[in-house]
Amino acid sequence: MRIVVNPQKGNYKILFLDQHSIRGAAFTEISETPKGPRPVQYRLRWGNRQQYRNTPTKDLIASLRKGEVFLTRHDESFERFLADFQVPFSLVSLCRVCLLEERITPINAKTAVRYRGSESICPDCAKRELRRELAHMGRMGRQSMSHMEALLSKYRDVDRVLASIQPEQIRMSQTLFDRLEAHPIQKTAGIEELPLPRVFVEASGVMTLMPAQQMAVDAGLLYGKDLLVVSATASGKTFIGEMAGIKNLVEGRGQFLFLVPLVALAVQKYQRFNERYGTFADVGIMIGKSRINLPENRPAGDRNTGAPVIVGTYEGIDHLIRCGTRLRQIGTVVIDEVQMLEDNERGHRLDGLIARLKYLAPKAQFLYLSATIGMPKILAKKLGATLVRYDDRPVSLERYLMFLEHKQKIPTLKKLCEEEFTHVSSKKFHGQTIIFTNSRARCHVIADALGPRYAAYHAGLTSQERREVEAQFLGGKSKAVVTTAALGAGVDFPASQVIFDSLAMGISWLTVQEFNQMAGRAGRPDFHDLGKVVILAEPGGTYARGSSFTEEEVAMRLLKGEMEEVAPEHDLEQSSEEYVANAVVCGGDEIELEQIGAIMVGTIEPVLPILLDRGLVRRANGKIELMPLARVMAEHFIGLERLLEILSLTNRYRDPIEILTELECAESREKVREREKGKKARG
Numbered sequence: 001m002r003i004v005v006n007p008q009k010g011n012y013k014i015l016f017l018d019q020h021s022i023r024g025a026a027f028t029e030i031s032e033t034p035k036g037p038r039p040v041q042y043r044l045r046w047g048n049r050q051q052y053r054n055t056p057t058k059d060l061i062a063s064l065r066k067g068e069v070f071l072t073r074h075d076e077s078f079e080r081f082l083a084d085f086q087v088p089f090s091l092v093s094l095c096r097v098c099l100l101e102e103r104i105t106p107i108n109a110k111t112a113v114r115y116r117g118s119e120s121i122c123p124d125c126a127k128r129e130l131r132r133e134l135a136h137m138g139r140m141g142r143q144s145m146s147h148m149e150a151l152l153s154k155y156r157d158v159d160r161v162l163a164s165i166q167p168e169q170i171r172m173s174q175t176l177f178d179r180l181e182a183h184p185i186q187k188t189a190g191i192e193e194l195p196l197p198r199v200f201v202e203a204s205g206v207m208t209l210m211p212a213q214q215m216a217v218d219a220g221l222l223y224g225k226d227l228l229v230v231s232a233t234a235s236g237k238t239f240i241g242e243m244a245g246i247k248n249l250v251e252g253r254g255q256f257l258f259l260v261p262l263v264a265l266a267v268q269k270y271q272r273f274n275e276r277y278g279t280f281a282d283v284g285i286m287i288g289k290s291r292i293n294l295p296e297n298r299p300a301g302d303r304n305t306g307a308p309v310i311v312g313t314y315e316g317i318d319h320l321i322r323c324g325t326r327l328r329q330i331g332t333v334v335i336d337e338v339q340m341l342e343d344n345e346r347g348h349r350l351d352g353l354i355a356r357l358k359y360l361a362p363k364a365q366f367l368y369l370s371a372t373i374g375m376p377k378i379l380a381k382k383l384g385a386t387l388v389r390y391d392d393r394p395v396s397l398e399r400y401l402m403f404l405e406h407k408q409k410i411p412t413l414k415k416l417c418e419e420e421f422t423h424v425s426s427k428k429f430h431g432q433t434i435i436f437t438n439s440r441a442r443c444h445v446i447a448d449a450l451g452p453r454y455a456a457y458h459a460g461l462t463s464q465e466r467r468e469v470e471a472q473f474l475g476g477k478s479k480a481v482v483t484t485a486a487l488g489a490g491v492d493f494p495a496s497q498v499i500f501d502s503l504a505m506g507i508s509w510l511t512v513q514e515f516n517q518m519a520g521r522a523g524r525p526d527f528h529d530l531g532k533v534v535i536l537a538e539p540g541g542t543y544a545r546g547s548s549f550t551e552e553e554v555a556m557r558l559l560k561g562e563m564e565e566v567a568p569e570h571d572l573e574q575s576s577e578e579y580v581a582n583a584v585v586c587g588g589d590e591i592e593l594e595q596i597g598a599i600m601v602g603t604i605e606p607v608l609p610i611l612l613d614r615g616l617v618r619r620a621n622g623k624i625e626l627m628p629l630a631r632v633m634a635e636h637f638i639g640l641e642r643l644l645e646i647l648s649l650t651n652r653y654r655d656p657i658e659i660l661t662e663l664e665c666a667e668s669r670e671k672v673r674e675r676e677k678g679k680k681a682r683g
Helices: 057-066 076-084 096-100 123-137 142-155 158-163 198-204 211-218 237-250 263-277 314-322 338-342 347-360 376-383 406-422 440-450 463-474 512-519 551-560 572-586 590-599 608-613 628-635 640-652 656-681
Strands: 002-008 011-017 022-033 036-046 068-071 089-091 113-115 119-121 176-180 227-231 255-260 283-286 309-313 330-336 365-370 386-390 396-403 433-437 454-457 480-484 497-500 530-537 617-620 623-626
Touching: 002 096, 011 096, 022 057, 022 076, 036 057, 036 076, 068 076, 096 119, 096 123, 113 123, 113 158, 119 123, 123 142, 123 158, 142 158, 142 396, 142 551, 198 237, 198 263, 211 227, 211 237, 211 386, 227 237, 227 376, 237 255, 237 263, 237 309, 237 330, 237 365, 255 263, 255 314, 263 283, 263 309, 263 463, 283 314, 309 314, 314 347, 314 572, 314 628, 330 347, 338 347, 338 365, 338 512, 347 365, 347 572, 347 590, 365 376, 376 386, 396 551, 406 433, 406 440, 406 497, 406 530, 433 440, 440 454, 440 480, 454 463, 497 512, 512 551, 530 551, 572 590, 572 608, 572 623, 572 628, 572 640, 590 623, 608 617, 623 628, 628 640, 640 656
Parallel strands: 002 068, 068 089, 227 365, 227 386, 255 309, 255 330, 283 309, 330 365, 396 530, 433 480, 433 497, 454 480, 497 530
Antiparallel strands: 002 011, 011 022, 022 036, 113 119, 176 396, 617 623
């Protein structure tokens, strides 16, 4: 028989084992006597009995002499007692928690898990203790629990894993999810070696190509090839567009259009291009006209549609086309952030715009830029472009995951931002942070709570207010900007750290593509040595009633998720809007209308029969003639359902303000439905 003795601060638990099971259990104490340490108060339970019975200590001594004795750790008193009776013993490492439950689980240096300081327990008990400790945080999803258990297997320390969800004790190393290493610097060509105009080479300020730029050149960038360029933020995609655009312009092939999704980004690009190339080429900006005539809403630059270089938003250029304006000969079209094709609200418009530009400028070179595209080979084929894919980052990126209660988020944000700002890179720049949250109101709550040198930044600010925030950040005076997920692909803030206060855009969870786009903004090679992404996930947290996921579950899906193929499907509302816009461009020619529709990446619904039935268009001599209301649809980015709703409201209300109010409420409800539909479709 084997006998295991587990010393417990003067009390000793004893287990009696045969080869397969525990036969009995006992407790005893050791007392000092004139003859040395001896057992007292020996209580024994044998077999299946539940109660312990007082038993003579001589029975314990007899059992020890007959059995093979093991001690779970050194104990001077018990060892002296065994020596007095010439009972040999061995030390054995067993899980203490298992022993309390009368299980025998050997542990060793490879399997033991540290618990409560210096104690060691088995992995199964460690997992149970971890789950027990996490229970007070509310519902934690299966993936999140799996992540915590993976950390437990990695560190073999319960206290260290628990520290990752206790902000006051957090050390960044304990919350590291993974690290994406930077690729070694590749040898690339000097710009002087390339067939580029001298005036461009001198104005660009660039000496040597970056790897993604070299790959684009090798793929035929400077010989008119259409390219889809997919590479990380700060890998030099904009300059790829500049090389082709200015080269084609100087060599007489036509205008250079550089199109972006946001006004703030268009203003930044306009200022950059004007500084570089304004001495030899006029630069115009096309961002649409504000309905309110205030100084901050006036154009940031020349709105000349005939300028050789035009920077614009998608809608800014598209509005001109929808109104029937003919641009000059176009030599190059750059579509920045082409992943916006997947956007629920604006993707159909970008899809239609690309098709219309291809129809209007069949000889132009088209370049599509993105940091995040799922299955880019498929999209490149749909766009008729050659794929240039550079997967390596210019700087390493560390991704961290912290589990926090909601009330702990702002203090943790403050700590992380302050610590990051104290770091100065080898390029002499302080670490600065972008904080993404889910609403404009939350931006201000966080910025106000964090104090001076922290600023809210979102589309609800005036143009002047946004410019001031940008200048403060670019000048290194701000420690962080707090912005919405809607600006994830927006203005260029060179931040070393990106923190997600929430993982939602409004009340809908981010997609893997949106998350990667935003996270990729951490770390710029000209500023920083390392990028950091930190997720602050609230276990059980959600932003919409009835959501099937909680924030910590979404965090795991985003960190481990794969981006999906860009394959938009345009519904009746979207299809009807693009159909009438296409009809404006081609003059209603039915054959050419079909050709433009075939160019589009997404699938559109057959809307012509409905438009004919509603009297919005009419067919005559192989052409589709747009009625006045159909032209309103095209020029004002309105689909069929929206138009019918407006017409209905004009019969109910006479006051335009009431009509606009009803439309805004309906639009908000529709956006929620669309996001929920998209979320369900993504699984």
